[in-house]
Amino acid sequence: MQRLRKALPEGALLSKPEELRPYECDGLTAYRQLPLAVAIPETVAQVQEILRICEEVRLPVIPRGAGTGLSAGALPRKDGLVLSMARFRNILAVDPLNRTARVESGVTNRAISEAAAPYGLFYAPDPSSGVACTIGGNIAENAGGLHCLKYGLTVHNVLSVKIVTAKGNLLTLGAQGFDSPGFDLLALFIGSEGLLGVVVEATVRLLPRPPSSRLILAAFPSVESAARAVRLLIGRGLMPAALEMMDNLAIRAAEDFVHAGYPVDAAALLLCELDGLPEEVEDQIALAEDSLRESGANFLRLSSSEEERLLLWKGRKSAFPAVGRIAPDYYCMDGTIPRRAIPAALRRIAELSNAYGLRVANVFHAGDGNLHPLILYDASRPEELERVEKLGGRILELCVELGGVITGEHGVGAEKLDPMCLQFRAPELRQFHRIKTAFDPHGILNPGKAVPTLHRCAELGAMHVHQGKVPFPEIERF
Amino acid sequence: MGNEDEDQDLTAALAEGMRQAHDAKTPLYLIGGDTKPFWGRGVEGRRFSLLGHRGVIRYEPTELVLTARAGTPLVEIHRLLAAHGQWLPFEPPSFGSAATLGGTIACGLSGPARPFLGAARDFVLGVRVLDGRGQVLRFGGEVIKNVAGYDVARFLTGAQGTLGALLEVSLKVHPKPPVSETLARKESAEAAIQLLVELAAQPFPLTAACHDGERLFLRFHGTEGALQAATNRIGGDRLADADSFWESVREQTHPFFSEPGPLWRLSVPPATLPLAPGRGALFLDWGGAQRWWKGLAEPAMVWNWAREKGGHAMLFDSGQCHRQPIDPDLLSLHKRLKHSFDPEGILNPGRLYETL
Numbered sequence: 048m049q050r051l052r053k054a055l056p057e058g059a060l061l062s063k064p065e066e067l068r069p070y071e072c073d074g075l076t077a078y079r080q081l082p083l084a085v086a087i088p089e090t091v092a093q094v095q096e097i098l099r100i101c102e103e104v105r106l107p108v109i110p111r112g113a114g115t116g117l118s119a120g121a122l123p124r125k126d127g128l129v130l131s132m133a134r135f136r137n138i139l140a141v142d143p144l145n146r147t148a149r150v151e152s153g154v155t156n157r158a159i160s161e162a163a164a165p166y167g168l169f170y171a172p173d174p175s176s177g178v179a180c181t182i183g184g185n186i187a188e189n190a191g192g193l194h195c196l197k198y199g200l201t202v203h204n205v206l207s208v209k210i211v212t213a214k215g216n217l218l219t220l221g222a223q224g225f226d227s228p229g230f231d232l233l234a235l236f237i238g239s240e241g242l243l244g245v246v247v248e249a250t251v252r253l254l255p256r257p258p259s260s261r262l263i264l265a266a267f268p269s270v271e272s273a274a275r276a277v278r279l280l281i282g283r284g285l286m287p288a289a290l291e292m293m294d295n296l297a298i299r300a301a302e303d304f305v306h307a308g309y310p311v312d313a314a315a316l317l318l319c320e321l322d323g324l325p326e327e328v329e330d331q332i333a334l335a336e337d338s339l340r341e342s343g344a345n346f347l348r349l350s351s352s353e354e355e356r357l358l359l360w361k362g363r364k365s366a367f368p369a370v371g372r373i374a375p376d377y378y379c380m381d382g383t384i385p386r387r388a389i390p391a392a393l394r395r396i397a398e399l400s401n402a403y404g405l406r407v408a409n410v411f412h413a414g415d416g417n418l419h420p421l422i423l424y425d426a427s428r429p430e431e432l433e434r435v436e437k438l439g440g441r442i443l444e445l446c447v448e449l450g451g452v453i454t455g456e457h458g459v460g461a462e463k464l465d466p467m468c469l470q471f472r473a474p475e476l477r478q479f480h481r482i483k484t485a486f487d488p489h490g491i492l493n494p495g496k497a498v499p500t501l502h503r504c505a506e507l508g509a510m511h512v513h514q515g516k517v518p519f520p521e522i523e524r525f
Numbered sequence: 526m527g528n529e530d531e532d533q534d535l536t537a538a539l540a541e542g543m544r545q546a547h548d549a550k551t552p553l554y555l556i557g558g559d560t561k562p563f564w565g566r567g568v569e570g571r572r573f574s575l576l577g578h579r580g581v582i583r584y585e586p587t588e589l590v591l592t593a594r595a596g597t598p599l600v601e602i603h604r605l606l607a608a609h610g611q612w613l614p615f616e617p618p619s620f621g622s623a624a625t626l627g628g629t630i631a632c633g634l635s636g637p638a639r640p641f642l643g644a645a646r647d648f649v650l651g652v653r654v655l656d657g658r659g660q661v662l663r664f665g666g667e668v669i670k671n672v673a674g675y676d677v678a679r680f681l682t683g684a685q686g687t688l689g690a691l692l693e694v695s696l697k698v699h700p701k702p703p704v705s706e707t708l709a710r711k712e713s714a715e716a717a718i719q720l721l722v723e724l725a726a727q728p729f730p731l732t733a734a735c736h737d738g739e740r741l742f743l744r745f746h747g748t749e750g751a752l753q754a755a756t757n758r759i760g761g762d763r764l765a766d767a768d769s770f771w772e773s774v775r776e777q778t779h780p781f782f783s784e785p786g787p788l789w790r791l792s793v794p795p796a797t798l799p800l801a802p803g804r805g806a807l808f809l810d811w812g813g814a815q816r817w818w819k820g821l822a823e824p825a826m827v828w829n830w831a832r833e834k835g836g837h838a839m840l841f842d843s844g845q846c847h848r849q850p851i852d853p854d855l856l857s858l859h860k861r862l863k864h865s866f867d868p869e870g871i872l873n874p875g876r877l878y879e880t881l
């Protein structure tokens with residue numbers, strides 16, 4: 048601790064319980080733990096020095112951006128140091144000629160787009176948390192957003208990162224051009240949840256802002272017909288900028304909250320945004336409206352002004368807090384399934400919801416099959432959270448069973464270690480651990496997150512068998 | 526699907542072959558259609574062919590995902606997608622009709638659309654791969670959004686078989702936009718870069734931009750309305766037979782590439798000036814971000830130039846490709862990662878770098 052204190056400016060090392068309190072959890076507040084201490088460095092050299100010291104004494108380091116993560120990726124350990132990148136807030140350069148921005152890792156998505164706006168450019172990945180979350184956290188989670196159907200995830204929009212390794216070395220992955228010599232380490236690093244290095248700087252791509260964006264709201268009498276519309280739109284060659292679905296419970300909660308004019312009796316609602324040149328958008332609207340009607344939409348509304356577009360989005364964008372008003376607590380899940388399985392998934396989720404006696408609202412990225420079931424509960428009731436976690440686990444099992452994955456954009460963190468055992472077998476997990484060791488031989492960076500130990504999975508497997516049912520008998524076991 | 530009589534799954538035999546090579550520490554030279562030996566350094570090793578392991582396994586057009594075995598000919602995949610109005614937006618160069626899906630992804634090749642629609646690795650969703658121990662591993666999946674585990678599938682793209690032999694690849698595919706148009710304008714290369722800077726900052730549906738030394742070629746894809754709007758505003762001569770022009774750029778059959786001699790590939794930020802490290806014929810692709818340069822220069826000088834510009838360079842000479850040296854810290858990380866997939870160093874040793 049003394050060495051850390053010396054390495055940092057005055058006041059940049061916190062260790063009193065009341066100072067540590069704000070760092071005890073991230074966006075997944077059900078998981079809490081006070082860290083040993085929190086370091087808030089200001090320079091790359093300080094980050095390097097902190098890591099050198101921690102590596103030497105084998106002190107776990109938990110990198111942290113804004114702490115909005117939803118899988119307890121930034122959850123502290125009582126024997127570990129939280130490394131907050133909150134002071135890395137500078138936009139180092141915006142290059143309008145090459146359409147890139149070079150930023151420190153604590154800069155928010157919103158701040159990048161604001162800096163790019165004077166040039167008619169924007170940074171595409173737009174997680175709903177974009178006002179607060181940092182580019183470092185986005186890179187660690189490979190964050191998506193409402194518009195990633197057309198514009199891609201973080202991995203598609205970052206050209207280069209500077210990282211500090213566990214040993215304190217500064218490395219550049221990627222390049223300012225479109226590729227780099229050697230392995231694609233940037234692709235490996237993005238989504239590595241703070242286990243492979245600490246991001247201190249990133250160069251991101253900026254895109255021209257589309258001059259025209261129009262939003263179609265379509266209401267459906269059944270979830271099936273809305274899901275059919277999703278497949279028809281994509282099958283006909285449309286590439287909406289965003290394609291979002293809400294079920295009845297979510298529609299009602301959102302409408303009560305923001306009065307966006309959503310039809311509250313609809314079983315499902317689709318929000319389909321089309322953008323580009325005005326002429327292109329006109330062509331696409333015609334095709335989209337036909338497809339929506341053909342699939343059974345009984346109500347269509349096309350935004351005719353920017354105010355109207357924003358109003359229609361407002362319901363979707365405030366869906367989480369809106370759901371927060373109809374129950375004391377909610378738990379947000381994040382699995383991806385093939386689009387064709389959307390109706391089956393929602394049906395099975397409804398069955399599970401009944402079986403567990405917990406309400407579930409669905410608001411999700413339908414265009415890329417990324418589900419966000421919100422399980423409503425009351426944390427003050429004893430054992431209710433436990434039931435919620437069981438239901439959540441069943442929903443993720445369901446995603447794997449339907450050919451999907453246990454997390455689409457929120458990451459594994461500390462939360463989804465058990466479901467990871469369903470997704471991967473021992474040989475893949477072993478390879479993940481080897482990759483970790485290649486970057487961080489003593490395992491000091493965010494240890495215990497993202498990749499479960501083989502031991503944990505073996506125990507879990509044994510437990511499942513013990514209860515008389517292996518969840519996926521067709522999947523090879525170890 | 527495809528040529529079913531020729532489709533076959535050789536996973537078991539390939540894994541057995543790999544295990545034997547691992548036990549005997551026999552270096553292997555992995556090959557698919559053998560169309561791209563020049564895309565790396567020569568490999569001394571026993572030939573390990575993936576050509577017979579072929580066939581499209583799953584393709585559902587409305588899922589926008591295709592999964593095929595590594596030995597599947599690229600032309601077969603193009604044909605299948607075209608029959609459903611879809612394509613691979615990264616337009617991989619094939620360098621010969623024998624090119625396979627596995628070889629294409631292993632080389633990480635992307636064509637003229639790369640800056641506008643994305644690179645090969647951007648479209649890779651999942652792989653099955655045989656590591657240097659002879660184990661079959663599966664990474665990624667068949668869905669668009671997936672952050673479970675490290676993104677090994679994308680990491681293997683472009684590693685040229687030095688980390689594993691790809692067995693299956695799942696790709697995101699896209700609907701092909703209904704119409705395309707190419708404009709040609711007489712411009713100097715510098716003026717072309719200037720114009721591209723202006724155009725790329727506007728939301729035109731640009732899908733390729735190159736300069737052959739005399740003319741700037743701009744390709745657009747989109748709806749009728751979008752194309753009309755874009756071409757009217759920008760202006761230039763409509764190029765007839767544009768498809769074969771872009772094919773010649775992609776496949777390097779354009780006359781620019783026909784003379785023998787060393788050829789540099791400069792990968793730099795698109796607006797980089799000066800255009801090249803020295804005198805010599807120049808062909809700009811990727812809107813300026815990929816430059817083919819026939820200059821005679823000391824490699825060290827070119828590598829320094831490219832590094833200073835924030836990019837890198839590759840030299841194609843006498844049938845081999847030499848990559849820009851990487852920093853020692855980074856190289857040792859490469860070696861540790863290589864070792865983690867291939868502890869005996871039997872997979873395409875030396876293909877990327879002499880010591881890797």
Ligand SMILES: Cc1cc2nc3c(=O)[nH]c(=O)nc-3n(C[C@H](O)[C@H](O)[C@H](O)COP(=O)(O)OP(=O)(O)OC[C@H]3O[C@@H](n4cnc5c(N)ncnc54)[C@H](O)[C@@H]3O)c2cc1C
Binds near residue numbers: 073113114132185
């Ligand atoms: C209301 C709300 C809406 C959200 N909507 C979305 C959404 O639409 N799409 C989406 O993808 N996510 C969404 N999220 C999740 C979250 O905002 C993202 O995962 C975000 O990228 C996390 O950024 P952060 O800076 O808060 O990271 P943190 O929560 O601080 O950390 C997340 C992980 O990244 C690591 N990390 C942080 N900074 C660094 C660094 N500099 N170097 C290395 N590792 C680092 C941490 O160790 C941790 O594992 C939402 C969250 C909330 C609360």
